[in-house]
Amino acid sequence: MSAAAATGRAEALAARLPPLLLAAERVAATVAQGVHGRRRVGQGDSFWQFRPFSEGDPRSRIDWRQSAKSHRVYVRETEWEAAQTCFLWRDASASMRWHSARNLSDKRARAELLLLALAALLLKAGERVRLLDSGPLAGGAAGLAGLAEALDRAPASGSANLALPGDAPLPRFARIVMFGDFLAPLDEIRTMITRLAAIPVAGFLVQTLDPAERALPYDGRIRFLGLEGEPAALIPRVEAVREAYQHRLAAQITGIADLARAARFGFFSHTTDQPPETALLALYTALA
């Protein structure tokens, strides 16, 4: 990619980014008030406090400049940085780009909003976040922009199944948070969860659904068309199959919940007509 093209791309991203980031920051800020941070002494780079020298401290840790100001000798302590990498993933398939009503955001936008908000919270807390498929390791406040840019980048064209996380290598005991509609067959989801649980990693699944997908609010003779090349379904009377559909959907959600519980993964389902803050709060408390 030429420098000019890269600049143009960055500008386009910058034009689009602030609302998303701001919304994510705003959502994260309202959540952060209720949760305590990790404010204690430990391994890290940033200054935490000065402490009087005591027996057993290595001499190399004495802060001579501070000690020279008084008669006592001080040791410089840094904040504990218990940084852990949290992997994030969202469903980038075409079926996520859908919303049933004009005033609702589409599912992918909601999933990315939640992902970025979570990332913002994690970055504030000093954690490291990383997109599962691609993207550099992000840390610090500036990492959010890089993360957003990575989100915006088109996913690799070779990846056949975008609806579920691929088999990218994950470090052991890492954390992974997955956003998606999880409407794939339960068997595929089970395979995915089993593979992740075997590494092992701690996972969390957030299902983002459109209200129309829950309620099927259509009537009459309708030819339903899939967004990912599925065969069309001609329903003569939609109101006649609504109940059966809702049963199937409930079974899908229950099935995912059962699979997640068995693998000690977290799971909850979220519709795009609910405010994103509640979902983020639930997610954050569950992760903390």
Place this chain on the structure above:
Amino acid sequence: MRGVAAFGFASPWLLLALAGLPLLWWLLRVTPPAPRRQNFPAIRLLLGLPTKEETSARTPLWLLVLRLLAAVLLIIGLAGPLREAGSALPGQGTVLLVIDNGWAAAADWSARIAAAQGILDRAARAGRDVALLATAPSADGSPPRLSPALPVAAARARLAALAPLPWPPDRDASARALAAVRDAGIVYLADGLATGGDPAFAGALKAAGHVLELRAPVPLRLLLPPRATAAALIARMAQIPGGATPPAAILAETGDGRTLARVELRGAPGAATAERAIALPPELRNQLARLVLVGPASAGGVVLLDERWRRRPVGLAAADATAADAPLIGDLYYLRRALAPFAEIREGDLARLLASKLAVLILADRPLGEGVEAEGVARFLAQGGVLVRFAGPRLAAHPDDFLPVPLLLGDRTLGGAMSWDKPAHLAPFPPDSPFAGLPTPAEVSIARQVLAEPSARLASETWASLSDGTPLVTSAARGPGRIVLFHVTANDDWSNLPLSGLFVDMLRRIVQLSAGVAATPDATPLAPAETLDGFGVLGPPPPAARALPANALATTPAGPAAPPGLYGPENAREARNLADGLPPLAASAPIAGAQQASLAAIGRTRDFGPLLLGMALALLALDLIVSLGLRGLLRPRLAGFTLLLALPLAAHAEWPASPNPALETRLAYVVTGDGTVDQVSRAGLAGLSDYVNQRTAAALATPAAVKPGEDDLSFYPLLYWPILADAPSPSPAEVNALNDYMSHGGIILIDTRDAAAGADFNPGGAAALRRLGRELAIPPLAPLTVDHVLARTFFLLRDFPGRYDGASVWVQRDQDRSNDSVSPVIIGANDWAAAWAVDDEGHHPYAVIPGGDRQRLLAYRFGVNLVMYALTGNYKGDQVHVPAILERLGQ
């Protein structure tokens, strides 16, 4: 079904398709409507769902009815339903269509053809053949002939070839053509003009079968040759007495189609003719080539004018031809200039002049010899010519017989070196003199003259006399002709009369007095040169046209052998009009026993097909929108767009006039209250604005009409103000507004429109200007010269003509530095707006006088200079200093 509207179909077999409607209904019922389409991500969950009830959705009933209705309308519309108004075809068997195609049918010819087409349509639907008979003799001279019974398609072609002919129908011959016909259904399109053969024709029609007679309510009119008088041309129109007499209008046109005058005329209901004078200045009257009745074109509405009405050739002869041409002192020098505007001047020796046709012969101090000359002049007088003679030394020495009064030998001198007398002045003209009413200027003085021998008849033969009673101009009738003697010379030797404007007016009156070209027609055969067709358009003569003896030109009835038109050699065309030799107009009696109907009703067959098809298409469009809506493909924006397409485009809305005149530069004219004058001003300024926009960098908007005192004048650089003779005195508010406008840099172009020939159109303009100008703060004026800035702001001009030419243009005399030396007022009389005027078609509606493209071009150039002067002030005047400034700058 007489008199009752009848319904029918153009192609009835198409109605069979209506039988297919139940099938369509069944098909529409069993076919479910197309499903809506809906994207849905969770489609995997929907696939394979068991459907409890499989009753397929059906097309709603109202949609079904809508579609069936559209189908019904489509089928019926394609079948072409018709409604025939008026009467049905009479009789059985062949339809005989008899059409009057004489001159009287031309005025509503298209309506007649439409009616005949309607008859043919009906005959086609009834499957009847048609025979045609046109009652006027055809152009090759053959009498009316009945065509054989033709199929309708062939009859249509023959009908299309019919045209009205410029002569009356020959009903006698038509009756003979009908003699063999029996038991036909006859439709007769009558023109309503009575001819001699009417009874025979009516009998033949009645004998031939059932007759339906169609008549048009158009009043018959025939323009008669006008009568020429000294002052005006009296246009005459014949009409059928007792009929409807809506007002008519007559246009007086020149040979190249310009209209010089338009008069309205309305005949009294009982009168057979109507008259109205067309008053035109002589120089315009001489250009007239024809009179045309406004309205539908017809040979009866055109009168061609020839020399009898038009040309007044004046022959000039002097004793010494070479000395007569000397500038300022020659015998003919002043005569030539005085006569040139309104008469055709011929010069040469007397024998040649007498051989050509003359209205007036002027001899300047030229005695007539005995023998050939005297006989020629006597013949000229016997033909009604006017002989005008001017005295002089030669005539005083050799008086001859061709003088109105006997002269005393020698002449008398007033105010000479050896005389106590003062040069004499003119007395007012006697009331019975043709010069009556002309002003007698005090500066005209007579120094020398010939004296008439006193006699009892002298006073009655005197047209003008000196203040002491001595006759100056005497005249006597000599047979049909007349001799006029000026007792002074035609140059300024004996008097300064030839230097005055009075001289021109006197000659004009004398020329008007003449009867035109005096000619007693003889039996010389005159070949037709150009003849009128039925619509009154000149064209080549028809094959049957023959040469006519000149003395029979005005009496031969019009026919294929003698069509109306122009006859004779090219330089002496004689007009023969349709009215020459026609009996007075009379309405023909309706055919007894025939069924009568109006011509207008028969052609009106209403075709409902397009209407029904349109309704069907509208319903189908509605169905399309509804179907799209049912399938979920209809977005509101798309629906709006479709509706917009379906709606007819709204009429072009007029842009509102700019409320703020300061936004654009525009010229303005003062509203006078006279609609015609205001319209000319508007059209003139619009034409000038266009010209200026094309030629210069100035961008002028549409001109504005302003009323001083009411409208704010400060927005307009130039105000055009035509002066009406009867304009009311301006109110104080108007005076203040105009003075304020002039003192703050505005320019008013005041136009009295009475230069040259305009004096006859707008008399009293100069007097009105004096009256109006008394109130205004008009600075001292001087004539506009070629050195003035106005003559060189854009074009370099020497003349400043408008519609007329020759009047001085007046501008401010002194250079007023406070106003940048710009003249606040420009006064002229050339009627510039009429010269600038452009009508909606881009033509110039007002002819310039004396004429020529050059004059109009100069008028536009003056306009451009004027606009530039108004817009740039003395900027162009300062340009003369540029060389000096550059020199001072050392460049």
